[in-house]
Amino acid sequence: MKVFCALYRGLDDASGNNEKIALMREYFRSAPAHDAAWALYLLLDKKKSALSSGALRQRLIELTSMPEWLFEECRSHVGDTAETVALLLHMLPAAEADESLTSLSLHEWMEREIPSCPRDDAAAQREALGRFWRALDARDALVLNKVLTGAFRVGVSVGLVQRALAEALEVEGTRIQHALTGEWAPSAGLFDALRDARASLDVSKPYPFMLAHPLEADFAFEPGQWQVEYKWDGIRGQVVKRDGQVFLWSRGEELVSEAFPDLCEPLAKLPDGTVIDGEILAWDEEGKRPAPFAVLQTRLQRKKLTAAHLREAPAHVIAYDLIEWGGVDWRERPLTERVAQLEAIVREQALSALTVSERFEPKDREALEALRESARERGAEGVMLKDRASTYQPGRKRGLWWKHKREPMTVDAVLVFAQAGSGRRANLFTDYTFALWRGGELVTFAKAYSGLSDEELVELDKWIRKNTREKHGPVRVVEPAHVFELAFEGIAKSARHKSGLAVRFPRILRWRRDKPASEADTVERAEALLNL
Amino acid sequence: MSPLVAVEPEGLRCERGGFYIDPAGSVDVAVITHAHADHARIGSKRYVCSARSLEVLRARLGPDAVIEPREYEERFALGETTVSLHPAGHVLGSAQVRIEHDRAGVCVVSGDYKRDPDPTCDGFATVECDTFVTEATFALPVYRWRDPEAIVSELFDWWRSERAHPTLVFCYAFGKAQRILAHLASRTDEPVYIHGAMDKLTDAYRRSGVRLANTKTIPESSSPKDFAGSLVLCPPSAHRSPWMKRFKAPQTAFVSGWMAVRGQKTRRGYERGFVLSDHADWPSLVRTVEETKARTVLVTHGSSDALARYLREARSIDARPLGHLYEGDEGEG
Ligand SMILES: [Zn+2]
Numbered sequence: 001m002k003v004f005c006a007l008y009r010g011l012d013d014a015s016g017n018n019e020k021i022a023l024m025r026e027y028f029r030s031a032p033a034h035d036a037a038w039a040l041y042l043l044l045d046k047k048k049s050a051l052s053s054g055a056l057r058q059r060l061i062e063l064t065s066m067p068e069w070l071f072e073e074c075r076s077h078v079g080d081t082a083e084t085v086a087l088l089l090h091m092l093p094a095a096e097a098d099e100s101l102t103s104l105s106l107h108e109w110m111e112r113e114i115p116s117c118p119r120d121d122a123a124a125q126r127e128a129l130g131r132f133w134r135a136l137d138a139r140d141a142l143v144l145n146k147v148l149t150g151a152f153r154v155g156v157s158v159g160l161v162q163r164a165l166a167e168a169l170e171v172e173g174t175r176i177q178h179a180l181t182g183e184w185a186p187s188a189g190l191f192d193a194l195r196d197a198r199a200s201l202d203v204s205k206p207y208p209f210m211l212a213h214p215l216e217a218d219f220a221f222e223p224g225q226w227q228v229e230y231k232w233d234g235i236r237g238q239v240v241k242r243d244g245q246v247f248l249w250s251r252g253e254e255l256v257s258e259a260f261p262d263l264c265e266p267l268a269k270l271p272d273g274t275v276i277d278g279e280i281l282a283w284d285e286e287g288k289r290p291a292p293f294a295v296l297q298t299r300l301q302r303k304k305l306t307a308a309h310l311r312e313a314p315a316h317v318i319a320y321d322l323i324e325w326g327g328v329d330w331r332e333r334p335l336t337e338r339v340a341q342l343e344a345i346v347r348e349q350a351l352s353a354l355t356v357s358e359r360f361e362p363k364d365r366e367a368l369e370a371l372r373e374s375a376r377e378r379g380a381e382g383v384m385l386k387d388r389a390s391t392y393q394p395g396r397k398r399g400l401w402w403k404h405k406r407e408p409m410t411v412d413a414v415l416v417f418a419q420a421g422s423g424r425r426a427n428l429f430t431d432y433t434f435a436l437w438r439g440g441e442l443v444t445f446a447k448a449y450s451g452l453s454d455e456e457l458v459e460l461d462k463w464i465r466k467n468t469r470e471k472h473g474p475v476r477v478v479e480p481a482h483v484f485e486l487a488f489e490g491i492a493k494s495a496r497h498k499s500g501l502a503v504r505f506p507r508i509l510r511w512r513r514d515k516p517a518s519e520a521d522t523v524e525r526a527e528a529l530l531n532l
Numbered sequence: 533m534s535p536l537v538a539v540e541p542e543g544l545r546c547e548r549g550g551f552y553i554d555p556a557g558s559v560d561v562a563v564i565t566h567a568h569a570d571h572a573r574i575g576s577k578r579y580v581c582s583a584r585s586l587e588v589l590r591a592r593l594g595p596d597a598v599i600e601p602r603e604y605e606e607r608f609a610l611g612e613t614t615v616s617l618h619p620a621g622h623v624l625g626s627a628q629v630r631i632e633h634d635r636a637g638v639c640v641v642s643g644d645y646k647r648d649p650d651p652t653c654d655g656f657a658t659v660e661c662d663t664f665v666t667e668a669t670f671a672l673p674v675y676r677w678r679d680p681e682a683i684v685s686e687l688f689d690w691w692r693s694e695r696a697h698p699t700l701v702f703c704y705a706f707g708k709a710q711r712i713l714a715h716l717a718s719r720t721d722e723p724v725y726i727h728g729a730m731d732k733l734t735d736a737y738r739r740s741g742v743r744l745a746n747t748k749t750i751p752e753s754s755s756p757k758d759f760a761g762s763l764v765l766c767p768p769s770a771h772r773s774p775w776m777k778r779f780k781a782p783q784t785a786f787v788s789g790w791m792a793v794r795g796q797k798t799r800r801g802y803e804r805g806f807v808l809s810d811h812a813d814w815p816s817l818v819r820t821v822e823e824t825k826a827r828t829v830l831v832t833h834g835s836s837d838a839l840a841r842y843l844r845e846a847r848s849i850d851a852r853p854l855g856h857l858y859e860g861d862e863g864e865g
Contacts, residue, residue, distance in 0.1 A: 012794070015783070015803045066673070067845065073838045074674045079795045087674035087792065090815070426795040 003031060004039055004106045005140040011154045020156055024164035034188035035106040041186035042152050043161045049150025050114050051125070053081035056149060059122070059129045064091040076474060079426020082145035089133050089141055101135035110186070114148065159395060169195050177208045177394050182253055206238040206249040207275060207323050207331065208394035212384060212401035219402065221365040227335060227388050228360045228368065230380035231403055232318050233293050233490070234281035239263075239317060239354070241270040242327075248280065256280075259300060260315045266353040267317075273327030276319050276342065277392075278354070283316035290316075290379040293504065294492035317354040319346065320384075323392055331392035338392070368404075375406045381489065382406045408487035409503075409529050411436065411521040412512055413445055415482045418464045419475050421449070429464040429476065430457055432508075434486060436499055438523040442480055443498040445526065446488070451508030460511075483512040483520045491529050499523045501530075535663065535828075536613070536631050536639040539854060544641065544665070548633055550611035551580070553641050561610065563617075565643025566626035567592045568706060580610075582617045584654065585625025587736040588706065604654065620645035621656035622810050623707035624737055630659050637662035640824060644669070644833075646809065647816040648680050651714040652707075652742050656820075664826035665854060669811040670789050671831070671839035677789070677813045684715040687787070687806050691763045698759035698779045702802065703787040705730045705767040707810050710737045712765065712787065716745040723748040725759065727766035727775075754778055772801070789813070818842075821849065830854040 010023045024043070028036050041047055061071055066088070078084040104113065117128035133141055146152045162180065166173040171194065179194055182205050237256065240247040246264040248257045257264055260280065270276075282296040283289075291313060299305070299313045322342040323330055330338055343356050360383075362368040372383045382405035390400040413434035421430035431449050435442035452460065460482070470477040487509045494502030501523070537546050543555035551561035558575035565571055567581075567588040574593055581589050583601040590599065602608060604627070607616045612634075617627035622644040629641045640661040647656050691699040703709050709730050716724060723746040726734060731749050738744060750764070759779055768786065770776060784803050790796045791805025812820060821829050821843060829851035831840045836853040843851035 013804050067842070070673065070838065070842060073835070074672050077672055077835075078674055078793050083794060084674060087676075090676050091673055422795075426793075426799075 001104055001106050001109050001136075001144075002140065003027070004035065005143040007039065008143045008146075008154055009139065011156055017160055020160055021164045021167065024156070024161060025168045028165055028168035028191075032105065032107075033191045034186075037186035037188065037190040038106050038110045040161065040165065040180075040190075042147060043154070043156060044158060044180065045152060046186075047110075047147065047150055047152065049148070050117060051119065051148045053149045053151070055122075055125060056085050056129070056145060057081055059126050060085045060088060062122075062126055063130055063133075064088065064093075066091055072474075076420050077427065079420065079422040082149050082151060083142055086138050086142035086145050089138055092130070092133060095130075095134060097134045098131045099135075101131065107186075107188075109144075110147075117148070165194070171195060174394065178205065181206050181208050182249060183255060203242040203245065204240060204247040204255070206240055206247070206253070207329075207392070209236065209238070209251050209277070210321075210392050210394060210401065211396045212386075212403040213396055213398055215385070215402045215404040221362075221368055223361065223363055225387060226385045227339070228362055228371065229320070229357045229384050229386075230375055230378060231382045231384045231405065232279040232281060232290060232357070233379065233381040234279040234290060234296055234318075237278065237280045237317070238323070239267055239270070239274075239276040239278065239319075240324075241267065241274045242272055244268075244272065246270070250280075259305070261305065262310050263315050263317060263353050266351060269349050269351060270345070271326070273324060274345070275322070275324035276317070276354070277321040277323055278317045278319035278357070281316050281318060282313040285314060290318075292379065292492060293490055294494075315353070318357045319354055320357050321392065334389045334391065335386055336388045372404055372406055380406075405489075408489055408509075409491060410485055410487050410509060411445075411526050411529075412483050412515060412519070413486050414442055414480045414517045414520045415460075415478060415484060416442060416444065416480055417475050418478055428457055428461045430461070432484075434484065435480070436521055436523045436526055438499070442517075443523060445497055445499040445501060445523070446486060446503050446506040448484075448486060448506045448508050451487075452511065456511060480517045483515040483517055485509040485512055491526065493530070499526065501526055534636070536633060536636045537641060537663075537665065537830075546611075546613065546631055546639075548611055548636065549613035549615060549631060551615075552576075553629055554643065563610075563615065563629055564589060565620065565629060565641070566623055568623065568644070571643065580615075582619075582625045582627040584740065585627065587740045588624055588733060591732045591736045592706075604657075618657045618659050619654035621648075621650060621653060622646055624653045624710070624740060624742065626653060628657075628659060630661065639663040639665070640826075641665040642667055642820075644811055645820070646812045647820065648677055650680070650711055650810070652711050652737065658820065658823045660823075660825050662826060663828045663830065664821060664824045665830045665832065666817060666821060666839075667811065667833045668817065668831045668836040668839045669834040670809060670813055671817055671835040673814040675789060675792055675809075675813045676815055677807065677809060680715070680808055683806055683808045684712065684719075687712070687785070688716065688719055690783075690785070690804065694783050695761040698761070698782040699763050700776070700779060700782045700784045701763065701765050701787060701806075702768045702771055702784065703765060704810075706733045708787060708808070709765050709767075710734060710742065710744060711808075711810070713744040713747065714742060716763075717743050720745060722746070722763075725750050725762055725764040727764070727770055729767050729770075730765060750778075818847070821851075822847070 007027045011020055014020045061068055075081055075084045118124050136144060162176050166176045236251040238249045246267045248260055250256050282291040282299060284291045295313045299309060302309055319342055322338045325341055346356050360371055362371055375382050385402040387400045413436055415432055416435045417433035418429040419431040421428055433447050434445055436445045464476055464478050467479040468476045486506050488503035488506040490504040492502055496502045537544050542552055542557035542559055544553045551563050552559045553563050554565055554571040555562050560577050562576035562579050564579055564581040567585055572589055572592050579597060579599045581601060583603050586601045602617055604617055604619055607614050614632045616630045618630060620626040620628045620643050628643060631639045638661040640659050644667050645656050726747045726749055728749055734747060785806055786802040787806045787808050789809025789811055792807045797805040829843055829849055832854040840851040840853050843849040
């Protein structure tokens with residue numbers, strides 16, 4: 001555990017990617033295989049939380065008998081519960097440290113100690129956490145707290161971890177990527193399996209997704225070079241058919257087969273050894289077009305799917321690409337060949353639940369832009385441009401695939417509440433709630449966190465401190481004075497905000513210093529966007 | 533009986549003694565707790581300070597200032613009061629001001645202070661009193677310092693691990709820089725580069741008899757290869773300034789109590805943070821307040837509300853915030 005904590009601190013302090021890779025490579029090489037597998041699991045953020053940060057907070061307050069308000073002062077100053085708790089451990093009343101814990105290895109912590117701390121029994125939690133915390137110094141306790149709450153973010157991307165591991169094991173990066181996609185267990189044998197190039201892959205394994213960059217401003221459009229299609233607004237996923245079974249994976253590498261029985265059944269017709277990349281959507285059967293994203297979302301939130309749900313919002317896959325065919329990895333073949341084969345398969349199998357994404361050939365940039373603008377009425381997010389010769393490569397490779405989203409929807413809204421941010425933005429009021437006019441009243445509409453420059457953040461923070469009207473816990477109610485242009489990708493009815501609306505991916509486009517609050521938009525104006 | 537000290541526009545005033553403590557404006561008599569820029573300002577007619585503070589205060593106020601040095605614990609009269617200065621352990625020459633009056637009792641103004649060992653200054657002396665005015669720069673329980681020797685060892689090892697590029701350590705030019713140099717004196721003979729802004733004060737420390745590591749002031753013109761593998765001390769204001777361009781691919785760290793919180797380190801853009809402070813941490817603040825046996829505690833600087841409330845509610849001490857006395861420099865810490 002101590003070595004792993006030192007790795008965490010090293011990564012936290014490291015200034016460049018090379019340094020981070022070197023630290024991880026050394027760790028993977030030297031750590032015992034079972035610990036290294038767990039470290040990998042944590043670095044890739046696979047571990048689900050064992051405790052909520054609220055429980056951590058509560059147990060610390062009980063164990064130290066410190067006043068709750070003092071904890072809150074500290075938390076809002078530090079900006080992170082796991083870290084605040086670690087920094088406050090010196091307040092624990094003195095007691096004998098459990099020596100047996102101090103030298104435990106990472107896998108013993110992960111497999112024995114942490115699972116011994118129950119999720120729902122406060123007294124037992126108190127007992128376990130008291131033991132854990134007394135055995136570690138504040139710096140190692142921070143790492144433990146992060147592991148417990150499942151917020152183990154230390155600024156290394158999946159790509160970096162995979163590169164470091166490939167270097168440590170001296171195997172090809174693409175192999176590591178494929179083997180680590182999807183679900184796997186951090187066992188002692190994992191590294192041996194990764195090293196063994198002939199080891200057979202788990203039948204459910206998807207491939208790492210190929211992603212696109214946003215189109216760059218100086219992009220020159222050459223009609224012959226690009227395959228153009230809509231960018232659909234659903235769940236990007238892979239359909240894997242092997243050994244008579246269908247597996248559906250989301251881009252977040254989650255197995256979502258269970259949520260889509262209405263896809264798994266018809267897609268079982270696909271021959272074994274087929275992997276298709278596409279978009280999972282809720283389908284409007286009458287219109288033969290995707291239903292709004294909100295429909296899919298409601299369906300995903302259901303714990304149990306009934307026949308009625310399946311009827312109301314049937315699922316559908318719009319296929320983009322073919323990655324494996326006849327059990328052979330097709331990623332090195334050019335896009336045109338992969339798509340041609342995809343069309344042939346769908347034609348032969350007469351699949352009802354899957355269609356191939358329509359392709360377009362705009363003759364010039366103007367036609368491309370027109371197509372992009374038509375995306376909204378088609379229920380799409382924009383268009384994709386894919387180099388016809390491109391191979392299927394993991395991650396974002398500049399220049400091969402571009403995404404060109406339609407212009408976002410915008411409204412001008414008034415800042416009404418502010419709350420301190422976390423991490424880098426702790427101590428600054430950077431989490432905002434915005435409102436729109438209804439009658440003579442401002443009603444909340446959306447929250448947004450990003451979009452302002454650092455200078456603007458600091459300026460607004462100062463203003464918020466001076467213009468607070470009321471405090472409700474961490475929330476400041478401010479004078480309704482400043483107007484911001486908000487952009488978002490979609491809008492739907494929702495009870496989450498007073499306005500009765502909710503938006504997707506809201507962000508601040510700019511600070512409208514030219515507009516007084518009275519000239520901000522109305523709820524009616526936002527509602528008009530619902531029908532677009 | 534009205535209190536011995538009160539906050540006025542010029543600063544903390546002792547009316548019966550006819551003086552101010554660390555005034556912001558120009559006054560007749562200024563008693564100076566220590567020579568940090570936010571406590572020692574030019575423009576007053578007469579200054580009283582500790583004898584150990586004389587060299588550094590002179591460097592700050594210039595040759596024409598009228599400065600009256602007093603030994604620690606020496607009792608002298610100011611107006612109707614008897615005043616004495618006592619070590620505060622903050623920086624070289626730092627003092628607490630003890631004020632005694634027949635009827636108004638004893639008040640101690642701590643100035644900035646710390647309880648950790650520091651080779652550059654006399655250790656904090658507890659002075660019992662009726663009213664204690666305490667600082668509260670780091671007055672949240674998340675601030676608790678580790679052993680300074682251990683921190684300096686980590687800093688030393690970190691410097692030694694980088695021999696190809698310069699190591700830039702950012703720290704307050706008065707106090708922290710010399711404290712680091714004093715700790716390094718027993719560890720290396722290699723000269724440590726210092727920024728021009730640290731030059732005069734570092735000399736003043738040497739003239740006061742404090743043993744420091746060898747130093748070399750960074751010359752106006754220099755080439756990057758001069759600094760390969762060297763340790764460079766510089767003030768936080770130099771971070772990301774054009775001045776920094778002379779160093780090729782340096783590793784950077786900030787030495788400050790603020791570095792105890794990860795978000796602070798990330799926000800300020802340093803690679804490393806070393807938690808070493810010249811202020812009292814939370815346990816020291818609470819312990820000190822209790823040791824003075826003061827019946828009234830006035831809290832100033834930083835998180836004064838939190839400390840005052842904690843003392844009232846958890847320790848049953850009559851404590852309240854004194855309002856913002858000094859515009860604290862965030863670089864100090
Ligand atoms: Zn000071």
